[in-house]
Amino acid sequence: MTDADFVAWEIIVGLGGATFMIRYWPLAFLSRADLPGWLKRALRYVPPAVMAAIITPPLFFIGTAPTIGPDLPRLTAAALAVLVAWRTRSTLLTIVLGMLALWTLQALSS
Amino acid sequence: MPQVPGARTEFMAGIRAFLPMSMSILPFGVVCGAAAVAAGMSVPQAMAMSLLVFAGSAQIASSQLFGSGAPWWVILATGVIINLRFLMYSASLSQQFAGLGRRWQAVIAYLLTDQAFALTSMRGGTPSNRRHLHWFYLGFGCATWLSWQTATVVGIVLGNLVPARWSLDFIVPLTFIAMLVPILDNPALFCAALAGGLAAVFLVLPLKLNLIAAALLGIAVGLIVNRWVERRD
Structure with missing residues (x-):
């Protein structure tokens, strides 16, 4: 091993x-x-903080390089996905439209 | 006397309640399987992760950290922080499921997910549903478990087949966007997400401690904003 x-x-x-x-x-x-009150209050913010922290790095780090810069196609496609998720609340639509947006933007910028 | 539904009826109701949820659970499972393989885990490892951990966000985060070469204790601590929310769910369910035996408690604990907690709490709000609520939970949990493991296998296979230029790794942030946006229904939750998201990018920390630091910072900002809002009202 x-x-x-x-x-x-x-x-x-x-x-x-x-x-x-x-x-x-x-x-x-x-x-x-029961759990203590302060712990219950803090645990409420774990999901939004963690999910956002998983979402953002791939939009800014290009490849595995340590340089920070907006990856424009990904950032734009993600912004569109936020809009779709907000308006439709549909996971499937968010993923499908987000991927289509990314592929379109990547094709246009290459 | 009101009709109390039987154990089998409740088990089936649990399975039916899963169907609309499958739209979000299935793609997430596929993404988790693919992320584990992309991070360099073997097929048995990716499968074992899905079976033992059975919690998508922590699986994805630990796969990515493993792939980027973070030390094991950072990966473990990050996964534990992400899964701490289950403390809250489990504590709340202990009221609903008081009086069940140890074996039931172990099964309920293993099958605990965000969705199982949300739906079971909602259903337990109606007194006539409480008698066989554990059967409803079991039906929902079994359906979730089976779909999750199947989706993981699909993800492992796809992850090995699909070329990198398709950018399928982008499904990870998209899946999380789809889960995150609908829960941001007050300023404190929104600010917690904003702080966590920005910190994950702009905090430059050694040993890949960014994710933990971002999570803790997001929680702190959420608590502070919540206190401001409560004081203003």
């Missing part, structure tokens, strides 16, 4: 175990009690 292989298994098993405990612990041991 190579080093990268070992790291991959470490992550998979570690994250699998940790995720199960996060899902199991309150259900099994908290019955009748």
Whole structure:
């Protein structure tokens, strides 16, 4: 087994175990009690913060180069996708129209 | 006396409730499978990730971090932060499912997703649905699980076949845009997203700590804006 292989298994098993405990612990041991208020308030902002942080880097980092610059076709296609998601709330339409926009813009700019 | 639906009826209702959700879960599963392969994971590893972790956002983030050579503890910590929201869901469900045995609790925990939590809480709001709510949850969870694993396999296969110039990696941000935009229904949530998104790009941190830092910063901004808004009202 190579080093990268070992790291991959470490992550998979570690994250699998940790995720199960996060899902199991309150259900099994908290019955009748509750999470503290500050934690509940903070957890509400995990999904928007995390999702946005996953969305933006591929729109700005071109390839794996460490230089920051807007990748214009991707940024424009993403902006269009935000509009589609907002107006239609449809996952499928957002993905399909977003990909079509990206391909069109890439064809035009090459 | 009101009619209380039986266990089997509720299980089937859970499966039916999944159908409209499949439109968002299936493409997300495909993306997760493809992302794992693109990051350099083997087919058994990509499959094991989907089976053991069973949480899309954390799977995608850890695949990408793995592909970019981040240290294992950064990847693990990032995945844990992303999945911390399950604490909230699990705590809330512990009220609905009080009195179930350990085995049921373990199954419910494993099958816990954003969608399962949202739909089950909504359904549990009606008292006559509560008696067999765990069967509704199980039906929904099994349908989600089967579709997720199937979609992952499709993603693994596609990820190996589709050439890079098709830019299919762009489906990742698109999928997240489709999930993010509809939940931004107040200023605090919007600012949390804005801060997280900007920080992920402009924070230059070693060891790929950007994602964790961006998430924490987004949470902090969300809390602060929420306090401002509450004080103003």
